[in-house]
Amino acid sequence: xxxxxxxxxxxxxxQDLGRPGFRRFGVSVGGALDSHGFxxxxxLVGNDETAAGFEITLGGLRLNFPDERLVAWCGGEFDxxxxxxxxxxxxxxxxxxxxxxxxxxxRRGCRAWLAISGGVDLPKVLESRSTxxxxxxxxxxxxxxxxxxxxxxxxxxxxxxxxxxxLRQDRIAxxxxxxxxxxxxxxxxVLRIARGxxxxxxxxxxxxxxxxxxxxxSPDSDRMGARLAGPVLQRNDHVDLVSEAVAPGTxxxxxxxxxxxxxxxxxxxxxYPKIAHVLTVxxxxxxxxxxxxxxxxxxxxxxxxxxLLHERECDLEQFRVGIKLHAP
Amino acid sequence: MQIxxxxxSALIIRxxxxxxxxxxxxxxxxxxxxxxxxxxxxxGIIELASAYTTVALFFNPLAVIAAGAEPDRIxxxxxxxxxxxxxxxxxxAKRGSPSVVEIPVCYEEGFALDLDEVSKHxxxxxxxxxxxxxxxxxxxxxxxxxxGFPYLSGxxxxxxxxxxxxxxxxxxxxxxxxxxAQTGIYPMRSPGGWNVxxxxxxxxxxxxxxxxxxxxxxxxxxxxxxxxxxxxxLLK
Numbered sequence: 006x007x008x009x010x011x012x013x014x015x016x017x018x019x020q021d022l023g024r025p026g027f028r029r030f031g032v033s034v035g036g037a038l039d040s041h042g043f044x045x046x047x048x049l050v051g052n053d054e055t056a057a058g059f060e061i062t063l064g065g066l067r068l069n070f071p072d073e074r075l076v077a078w079c080g081g082e083f084d085x086x087x088x089x090x091x092x093x094x095x096x097x098x099x100x101x102x103x104x105x106x107x108x109x110x111x112r113r114g115c116r117a118w119l120a121i122s123g124g125v126d127l128p129k130v131l132e133s134r135s136t137x138x139x140x141x142x143x144x145x146x147x148x149x150x151x152x153x154x155x156x157x158x159x160x161x162x163x164x165x166x167x168x169x170x171x172l173r174q175d176r177i178a179x180x181x182x183x184x185x186x187x188x189x190x191x192x193x194x195v196l197r198i199a200r201g202x203x204x205x206x207x208x209x210x211x212x213x214x215x216x217x218x219x220x221x222x223s224p225d226s227d228r229m230g231a232r233l234a235g236p237v238l239q240r241n242d243h244v245d246l247v248s249e250a251v252a253p254g255t256x257x258x259x260x261x262x263x264x265x266x267x268x269x270x271x272x273x274x275x276x277y278p279k280i281a282h283v284l285t286v287x288x289x290x291x292x293x294x295x296x297x298x299x300x301x302x303x304x305x306x307x308x309x310x311x312x313l314l315h316e317r318e319c320d321l322e323q324f325r326v327g328i329k330l331h332a333p
Numbered sequence: 334m335q336i337x338x339x340x341x342s343a344l345i346i347r348x349x350x351x352x353x354x355x356x357x358x359x360x361x362x363x364x365x366x367x368x369x370x371x372x373x374x375x376x377g378i379i380e381l382a383s384a385y386t387t388v389a390l391f392f393n394p395l396a397v398i399a400a401g402a403e404p405d406r407i408x409x410x411x412x413x414x415x416x417x418x419x420x421x422x423x424x425x426a427k428r429g430s431p432s433v434v435e436i437p438v439c440y441e442e443g444f445a446l447d448l449d450e451v452s453k454h455x456x457x458x459x460x461x462x463x464x465x466x467x468x469x470x471x472x473x474x475x476x477x478x479x480x481g482f483p484y485l486s487g488x489x490x491x492x493x494x495x496x497x498x499x500x501x502x503x504x505x506x507x508x509x510x511x512x513x514a515q516t517g518i519y520p521m522r523s524p525g526g527w528n529v530x531x532x533x534x535x536x537x538x539x540x541x542x543x544x545x546x547x548x549x550x551x552x553x554x555x556x557x558x559x560x561x562x563x564x565x566x567l568l569k
Contacts, residue, residue, distance in 0.1 A: 028382040030546040031476040142540035250389030254340045274477035282340030308405045310341035315404045
């Protein structure tokens, strides 16, 4: 009994928390671009947070369920429904055998993440079920979902099963995740950045532009990075840099002066100057950027970055405890 | 040695600013630094990734806090750990001689897509280019660009050729290329701008194996020129 893909949509992939540990072989970390939201939806359906689910880009996904499952999603402003029942972000819901889950195109934002109790059951490749689209391995034989695919699911946890039993009537659980976690898409977001190694290589007008002007996301953006158009960022020097590590969140500036905000599938090393880094806590917002969106940047300190991350993790832990208390 | 943040969850330890002097020394210094930090097993570290003159250290800030760092002093705490690791590392066991890996390459027509251009650019016959390319020992500086792609140093300076003005949309897997002063091998089919002078039948990356890559930073590489028959045979 497998999950059947009625319509795969624009780009839907199997993802989990990625495959850290293989950078030295040139393997990208990948994984759900909003790893915090992904952990959250796994938590909502009683999965281990490392369980695999789906990343849906720009919607259009229809899934037909073979048996009874809990589902939860987070991400941009998508209309999601189970047959005629509308399902808000950040809520666990029971879906019955034979029902269809539909994720339409987003009104705002770019991506959604869907967790299903039991998780997507595919073999791990390099310790992860994430799809590496650039190198074509992991996930569903290294490719996006296609119409007609049939995908195995793991078993519902006992927690998920008892919640399913208690949701026979209401269908949707009464508690919900914090809205900022479940729906991080914003109109003209301001992403917080910390200075990069090569900050001082840029001239004053470039630094001023980075911190004050609006950049527009280009259509050739993907899971590797959001390419930004706007003020051209010029350097003081023209030294050829030696390639070194980059990371998701790094804003690098190629010679044309148009910055690229690197995302989860970015290369492991790069030779372009790194002007700044988007804070880890703001990557969920960055993952919602789509072509044509505006984005701004604001400087903050790494100390703040760590404080915010720590606070968010403490809040998530509290949420986890809260959910367990709700358990039937 | 200089330590700079790479965002809030990584830092870069830089041994020197530019690629100065013979790069072989830089590589050995970087590998020694890498080994010494790896041995120290600093809590909260996810992985290390070395490149030409740097070692990048990726960490989980929350795990670093759990290991005892104050949330507002994570970098200071890590720097202390790194300094201690480096101090303790002096006099520790050094790496043995690097492994030497021989890579068979067919430089014949059909595989050597840009050999004529390289030959014209450097003013040598195609055979001279191939002989020089095979007659040298290279070292793997790091893997990157794509999984298993080795950045090799040691290309004879006579062979240096700028990248193609327009990158190829589709470079076949196994293609051996020259990009500026470096040479490398495309483990899988990909777009790319390096001048392709041959192709190897050897598989450089297999995600289903541990380790997934044939080559590792620090390895020595030699190319051996093979004919098409041997290429086909090795491919099987």
